[in-house]
Amino acid sequence: MPESNLQHWGLNPRIDFLNHGSFGACPTVVLxxxxxxxxxxxxxxxxxxxxxxxxxxxxxxxxxxxxxxxxxxxxxxxxxxxxxxxxxxxxxxxxxxxxxxxxxxxxxxxxxxxxxxxxxxxxxxxxxxxxxxxxxxxxxxxxxxxxxxxxxxxxxxxxxxxxxxxxxxxxxxxxxxxxxxxxxxxxxxxxxxxxxxxxxxxxxxxxxxxxxxxxxxxxxxxxxxxxxxxxxxxxxxxxxxxxxxxxxxxxxxxxxxxxxxxxxxxxxxxxxxxxxIDFITSLHPRGLSGLQQTNHELVLAGREQLLQKLNVSSPAPSEMLGSLATIPLPVAASFCPADAVSLQRKLFYQHQIEVPVFKLSSGLPCFRISAQIYNQVDQYERLANVLCEIV
Ligand SMILES: Cc1ncc(COP(=O)(O)O)c(C=O)c1O
Missing domain, CATH: 3.40.640.10 (Type I PLP-dependent aspartate aminotransferase-like (Major domain))
Known part of the structure; x- marks a missing residue:
């Protein structure tokens, strides 16, 4: 995981943590x-x-x-x-x-x-x-x-x-x-x-x-x-x-x-x-709205890397995104919920990338990225490379 804003969080620096969405992550000063x-x-x-x-x-x-x-x-x-x-x-x-x-x-x-x-x-x-x-x-x-x-x-x-x-x-x-x-x-x-x-x-x-x-x-x-x-x-x-x-x-x-x-x-x-609120506002020169905009741009950039490398079409217009993006996984129709669990575990245990993988209720296999101020675009590139290799 890259340094910079990450220093303010207690997150494990050896993990590319791309799942802020599930439970958030609390900065050290707040704790x-x-x-x-x-x-x-x-x-x-x-x-x-x-x-x-x-x-x-x-x-x-x-x-x-x-x-x-x-x-x-x-x-x-x-x-x-x-x-x-x-x-x-x-x-x-x-x-x-x-x-x-x-x-x-x-x-x-x-x-x-x-x-x-x-x-x-x-x-x-x-x-x-x-x-x-x-x-x-x-x-x-x-x-x-x-x-x-x-x-x-x-x-x-x-x-x-x-x-x-x-x-x-x-x-x-x-x-x-x-x-x-x-x-x-x-x-x-x-x-x-x-x-x-x-x-x-x-x-x-x-x-x-x-x-x-x-x-x-x-x-x-x-x-x-x-x-x-x-x-x-x-x-x-x-x-x-x-x-x-x-x-x-x-x-x-x-x-x-x-x-x-x-x-x-x-x-x-x-x-x-x-x-x-005071702390995250202080992380961006334009305060909370600047942080939100930066996170939005980061998720778009990360999503673009992934869509291109995985050769997947955009599943949603960018104006419908905040700082989360869900991307369909290019896998066989037989991909089942157990395969999603095992892929998520593989990404974490073998590649040190924390990202959720699941099937939607419609049956579509997907994964979801999050972008918080401690993330950097090369983390999504790394995820894209790993997915290209193992999916
Ligand atoms: C849309 C939505 N509603 C409700 C929840 C539940 O949150 P909590 O478990 O903190 O109550 C979540 C959690 O991710 C959510 O995404």
């Missing part, structure tokens, strides 16, 4: 900040953790940092562990009735789709899957596939801002507009979006938006948020019910109280978010 929070907590666990003593003030600071980042009022933002938790809270609180319909997409994240099915099917609601092709031609194709699933019974659309397996940026503003026109509420799963894209929640206008901070904002793991529009906050309850359920609502809403405390936990990952 140090997290350790400082833990040390402070253990100096006096009561003073630190009792919500009314100092915790709520600390959490409010983090929520106000997010307010500036995602353009949404702090009072409408809950700090949670991860996007799975956010999706669970929304769909398990949703007032489904028999024969209601929920639209999801074939690019959705399996864990979240499971939560949606669990929540909807208990009430006899029906989950409909919009089949979006990959390779994909345009954002309009995504909108058309999803919109074609809307019916008079559709109550909720759940859609990813950036898809996990196919690494695509979906046109969520337009999707929300179309859904609202038909009286359908929208939950956007933005697990990958903050730190990869500029996220403006006023502009997106989704009813619910959840995301991870540990991926592209490089916060410690177990740091995410859930934004809920004020009109739905009474309805949305955390997956875990705790003290907040009957707390008084004078100083804060029940939404705020319930999400601030879901049982004893370690708040150090969320408290370290401001340090993470």
């Amino acid at each position: 140090n900040a997290q350790r400082d929070w833990i040390d402070l907590l253990e100096k006096d666990p009561i003073d630190f953790l009792a919500p009314e003593r100092t915790l709520l003030t600390k959490l409010l600071h983090v929520r106000s940092v997010l307010q500036a980042l995602i353009n949404a009022p702090a009072k409408d933002i809950a700090l949670i562990r991860n996007a799975t938790e956010g999706v669970n809270a929304v769909v398990r609180s949703f007032p489904f009735e028999k024969n209601d319909e929920v639209v999801i997409t074939s690019h959705g994240y399996n864990a979240c789709n499971n939560a949606i099915r669990f929540a909807a099917e208990r009430f006899g609601a029906v989950v409909k899957v919009a089949e979006i092709p990959f390779p994909v031609e345009s954002p309009e194709q995504v909108v058309a596939s999803i919109e074609s699933m809307f019916s008079e019974r559709t109550r909720l659309l759940v859609v990813d801002h950036v898809t996990s397996s196919t690494g695509l940026v979906f046109p969520v503003d337009e999707l929300v507009r179309r859904a609202h026109r038909d009286g359908i509420r929208v939950l956007v799963d933005g697990a990958h979006a903050p730190g990869m894209l500029s996220v403006d929640l006023q502009q997106i206008n989704a009813d619910y938006y959840t995301a991870n901070n540990h991926k592209w904002l490089c916060a410690p793991k177990a740091s995410g948020f859930l934004h809920v529009k004020p009109e739905f906050q009474e309805e949305v309850r955390p997956a875990i019910i705790s003290h907040g359920a009957n707390a008084d609502t004078e100083s804060q809403s029940r939404f705020e109280s319930e999400f601030a405390w879901t049982g004893t936990y370690d708040p150090s990952p969320v408290l370290s978010l401001p340090t993470a």
Whole structure:
């Protein structure tokens, strides 16, 4: 792995780490900040953790940092562990009735789709899957596939801002507009979006938006948020019910109280978010938007190397990418999920390249590259050479 920005991460320098997307990677200064929070907590666990003593003030600071980042009022933002938790809270609180319909997409994240099915099917609601092709031609194709699933019974659309397996940026503003026109509420799963894209929640206008901070904002793991529009906050309850359920609502809403405390936990990952944002912003002369642009250009350059060397056509227009890119693998039709596992292991154990290899639900064998500021273009070239040799 090349030096330069890599020095700020504890990543193994002998590995070409091309999978920032899965779990992020946390810079050393951020981990140090997290350790400082833990040390402070253990100096006096009561003073630190009792919500009314100092915790709520600390959490409010983090929520106000997010307010500036995602353009949404702090009072409408809950700090949670991860996007799975956010999706669970929304769909398990949703007032489904028999024969209601929920639209999801074939690019959705399996864990979240499971939560949606669990929540909807208990009430006899029906989950409909919009089949979006990959390779994909345009954002309009995504909108058309999803919109074609809307019916008079559709109550909720759940859609990813950036898809996990196919690494695509979906046109969520337009999707929300179309859904609202038909009286359908929208939950956007933005697990990958903050730190990869500029996220403006006023502009997106989704009813619910959840995301991870540990991926592209490089916060410690177990740091995410859930934004809920004020009109739905009474309805949305955390997956875990705790003290907040009957707390008084004078100083804060029940939404705020319930999400601030879901049982004893370690708040150090969320408290370290401001340090993470400051640090990654400092890595680029043009701040976070400069870093995002650099990562986007890097993934395009890496993808180009791979497409050319593997002789594969581009599966998606570059304007549909952020800093992930999924590329079809030129392998025989008989390539099965076990072959994907063994190829991924071979890349890691024999060639020291960390990159996910999988089959999409459509059956297409693919791999996905990530580009974070510590990556360099020759790492993708090396992957291309290795793949040419072994595939
Ligand atoms: C689109 C999407 N949603 C949800 C998740 C789940 O994230 P977590 O496991 O942190 O909840 C992921 C993880 O990669 C994702 O890509």
